[in-house]
Amino acid sequence: MSHGLIMSGKVRPEFARNACLCGRFSFGLLMAKLTQKARAKIPSSQFAGPNRSFPINNAAHARAAIMLSKFAPDPAAVKAKAEAKLKKGKGLLG
Secondary structure (H helix, E strand, C coil): CCCCCEECCEECHHHCCCECCCCCCCCCCECCCCCHHHHHHCCHHHECCHHHCCECCCHHHHHHHHHHHHHCCCHHHHHHHHHHHHHHCCCCCC
């Protein structure tokens, strides 16, 4: 069964760079690109999880944090912080 991004078990080339498979297919979830250098510049207050995990510096990352929160040690806390950031909307550009 193909969901558009996958062809015979592989991600189509045009989506390969940004496709997030996270252990199983996530039905078209495309992640915002964040380099290690850019991530280092983000203040710790802009992360929803422990140890600077789950960046929420823009709307795309906040939505990704909500969808991936089930992988966090404290999923409810990550989801709550990311949702609060989205509701606040201040400084979110993605």
